Amino acid sequence: MSTLTATTLVSRHSKTPSSASTTQTLINDDTPSTSRTATPNEHQHDQGVKCPVTGQAHGFCPAQKTDSRSPCPALNALANHGYLPRNGQHIHVGQLIKALREGYNLTLPLASFLAVAACMLLGQFRSISLYDLSRHNLIEHDASVVHADATPGSEYAPTQVMRSLVTRLIRTIGHERTDRMTLDDIANIRVNREAETHVLDKMHAEIARGELTIALGVLGGKSAYEDGADIGAFREWLVEERFPEGWRPDHKQGLWGTYRATRRVDNKMQELRAALAEKKKSVSREGSMCESKDSPAVAKL
Ligand code: HEM
Ligand SMILES: [Mg+2]
Numbered sequence: 435m436s437t438l439t440a441t442t443l444v445s446r447h448s449k450t451p452s453s454a455s456t457t458q459t460l461i462n463d464d465t466p467s468t469s470r471t472a473t474p475n476e477h478q479h480d481q482g483v484k485c486p487v488t489g490q491a492h493g494f495c496p497a498q499k500t501d502s503r504s505p506c507p508a509l510n511a512l513a514n515h516g517y518l519p520r521n522g523q524h525i526h527v528g529q530l531i532k533a534l535r536e537g538y539n540l541t542l543p544l545a546s547f548l549a550v551a552a553c554m555l556l557g558q559f560r561s562i563s564l565y566d567l568s569r570h571n572l573i574e575h576d577a578s579v580v581h582a583d584a585t586p587g588s589e590y591a592p593t594q595v596m597r598s599l600v601t602r603l604i605r606t607i608g609h610e611r612t613d614r615m616t617l618d619d620i621a622n623i624r625v626n627r628e629a630e631t632h633v634l635d636k637m638h639a640e641i642a643r644g645e646l647t648i649a650l651g652v653l654g655g656k657s658a659y660e661d662g663a664d665i666g667a668f669r670e671w672l673v674e675e676r677f678p679e680g681w682r683p684d685h686k687q688g689l690w691g692t693y694r695a696t697r698r699v700d701n702k703m704q705e706l707r708a709a710l711a712e713k714k715k716s717v718s719r720e721g722s723m724c725e726s727k728d729s730p731a732v733a734k735l
Contacts, residue, residue, distance in 0.1 A: 474487045474488060478498060479495075479498055479500070479520035480519075480521060481523065483520060484516060485516065485520055490516070494514055494515055494676045495514060496675070496676075497514065497522070501513070501520065501521050501522050502521060502522035502523050502563040502564045502565040503564050503593050504522070504565060504566075505578065505593050506645075507649075507671060507672050507675050508538065508648075508649065508652075509564055510675040511537070511671060511676055512538075513564060515537065515677060517532075517536050518530070518533045522563055522564035522565070524561045525563065526560070527550060530545075530548075530562075531549045534548065534549065537677075537683075538652045539683035539685065539686050540648075540686070540687050540688075543689045544648075544687060552573060555572050556569065557572075565593065569591075570589060571638075574591045575634055575638035575641060576631045576632065577628045577642065578591075578627070579599065579603055579627060580595045580596060580599045580603060580673075581593070581595065581596060581599070582596050582599070595672070600672065604665060606619070606623055607619040607623065609622075610662075611661070611662050613666070614662030614663060615662050615664075615665050615668050616650075616661075617650065617659055618702055619662070620643070620647060620650060620699050621699045621705075621706055622702075622706060623646065624643060624703055625703050625706045629710070640696070643696045643700060646699075647692060647695045648687060648692055649668070650662070650663050651687045652683060653668055653671060655683075655685060659691075
């Protein structure tokens with residue numbers, strides 16, 4: 435059995451306040467930046483895909499103050515690379531489908547399914563901004579892997595990546611295969627995060643499994659579901675919201691292949707949860723045995 439990280443379960447994270455601004459999705463603490471290039475001076479992006487400073491259509495430029503960004507690393511990276519409007523606003527469903535196909539090589543059925551489902555869940559059929567995606571409990575959900583939960587009562591969840599969650603995520607993965615994130619790792623991450631916050635309803639649990647499973651498939655390449663994906667590349671994409679250095683999609687990521695992989699994750703999650711429940715039971719059995727042994731002593735006190 436792969437490493438069961440029940441022992442890594444920790445108490446619930448302190449929450450960062452939900453951002454009222456539309457931008458600033460990246461970690462903003464004091465750790466050194468791992469950026470490959472210097473960040474350009476503050477500037478404004480318009481609705482176009484070409485950055486006025488870098489001059490490139492698909493070169494990387496991080497979100498600027500006025501840009502709208504989401505809790506989705508994949509869509510933020512598409513905007514940071516100009517596959518979506520760099521300002522992250524007024525995105526039509528057709529634009530979303532095109533960007534998913536060009537940037538990640540998703541098949542038309544998978545890209546259409548994701549884009550249409552997103553508009554339906556948001557109830558926005560004309561256009562969306564990336565920040566709309568952070569509306570809590572529509573698509574966005576609790577127990578995200580690198581984002582804190584929405585504060586109670588707030589309409590929007592944070593779009594900032596939390597460094598402490600990234601660190602923990604990286605520690606949790608790569609046990610099965612050194613330096614590689616696998617489908618079993620995804621199951622492990624999901625079980626741990628939901629144990630920390632709460633178990634998600636069916637729809638959001640499916641969404642949460644899907645997010646990581648598509649990411650693994652896209653970043654890890656053709657054999658990702660057997661061989662995993664490079665953790666360094668995954669981290670770079672997740673944290674910097676940019677395509678990993680040297681990475682290009684090498685296959686078409688389809689609906690059926692993704693669905694089958696999510697079933698494997700789901701099965702593994704059930705296995706892990708059963709093992710966790712068994713472990714808890716045996717701990718409480720041992721506890722009650724100790725208690726019954728202790729009781730006479732306690733009675734004496
Ligand atoms: C129309 C397409 C898409 C939409 C509307 C969308 C939307 C979202 C939303 C709203 C979240 C926040 C969920 C949460 O954690 O609370 C999210 C997270 C995520 N998305 Fe996407 N997404 C799309 C496509 C993709 C693709 C193609 C990938 C992978 C290549 C991806 C990977 C992820 C990952 C890994 C997360 C988890 C972030 C975390 O847990 O902290 N998404 N997405
Ligand atoms: Mg969330």
